[in-house]
Amino acid sequence: MEGRIVICIGRQFGSGGREIGKGLAQKLGIPCYDKEILKKAAEDSGILPELFEKADEKPTNSLLYSLSTGAHGHLMTFNSYNDYLTNDRLFAFQSDAIRHMAEEGACVIIGRCADYILRGRKDMLSVYIHASMELRIQRICRLRNIEEDAARSLIKKTDRSRANYYNFYSDNDWGAAETYDLSVDAGRLGVPRCVELLAGVAEHLAVRE
Numbered sequence: 001m002e003g004r005i006v007i008c009i010g011r012q013f014g015s016g017g018r019e020i021g022k023g024l025a026q027k028l029g030i031p032c033y034d035k036e037i038l039k040k041a042a043e044d045s046g047i048l049p050e051l052f053e054k055a056d057e058k059p060t061n062s063l064l065y066s067l068s069t070g071a072h073g074h075l076m077t078f079n080s081y082n083d084y085l086t087n088d089r090l091f092a093f094q095s096d097a098i099r100h101m102a103e104e105g106a107c108v109i110i111g112r113c114a115d116y117i118l119r120g121r122k123d124m125l126s127v128y129i130h131a132s133m134e135l136r137i138q139r140i141c142r143l144r145n146i147e148e149d150a151a152r153s154l155i156k157k158t159d160r161s162r163a164n165y166y167n168f169y170s171d172n173d174w175g176a177a178e179t180y181d182l183s184v185d186a187g188r189l190g191v192p193r194c195v196e197l198l199a200g201v202a203e204h205l206a207v208r209e
Contacts, residue, residue, distance in 0.1 A: 001028045003206025007108045007198070008115035010128045010166070010174065013158035014136030014151075016186045016194070017129035018110055023195040025108040028202060033101050034110040040097040047093065055090050057111055057165050091169055106206070111162070115180070116170035123207040127198060128180040131187030 007024065011017020018034060025032035033040075038056060042049040095117045101107055102118055109118075115126035131139075133155070140151040166174035177183055182201065186194050 001030065001106065001203060001206060003203075003208045004106050004123045005202050005206040006102045006106065006118060006121065006124045007202055008118060008124060008126045009108065009110050010115065010126070010180065011111065012130045012136065012175070013155050013162070014140045015129045015131040016139065016191050019191055020129055020186060020194045020198070021108045021110045023191065024198050024202070027195055027199045028106070028108075030106040030108065031101075031104075032108040032110070033098075037094060037097050037101070037109070037112055040101070041090070041093040044097060044100075045089075045093040047090070051086070052090055052094065055087055057162050113166055113169050116166075116172060125182070125202060125205055126180045128175060128183045129186050129194070130175070130183065131185060135187040
């Protein structure tokens with residue numbers, strides 16, 4: 001594509017956000033970064049990749065997190081303090097990796113607070129992908145080969161984890177309309193139309209140098 005744009009995609013679990021992101025990157029001829037962010041952060045930091053995988057888009061277990069979510073009455077133990085330092089360091093290294101990828105050129109970045117990390121960039125477009133619970137359940141049942149009750153439970157747990165992670169590390173509210181430049185109902189439009197829509201927006205907003 002002509003010009004430069006970094007598209008940051010937040011997504012409900014099971015909404016098709018990752019598929020849309022990859023399809024969008026392919027259509028625009030630019031890289032898509034998802035798990036590659038964790039690999040890059042591990043390589044640059046020298047920290048085991050498994051630690052980044054374990055903490056991926058999951059809220060910290062720190063006392064600060066407990067206080068921020070209204071949990072009281074627990075004294076900070078050595079383990080909780082160590083968890084805070086570890087998660088804080090992992091987020092910092094992951095943030096550096098995201099900034100490096102954005103500096104490299106136009107790209108699509110999936111999740112991981114990328115829109116907040118890259119806030120203030122004129123070439124950044126933040127997008128939130130959502131869909132109805134019914135459609136998400138159907139999708140997860142098909143992809144994971146599990147029953148509806150299990151899919152519903154997994155969706156709620158994953159969404160809650162992503163929201164807590166995003167809200168803890170950013171000044172914004174995960175999923176709130178005012179947090180993003182654009183919110184798209186993938187259940188209503190379907191993946192192909194979402195890709196077409198976002199490609200058009202990206203082409204229009206790309207920064208020409």
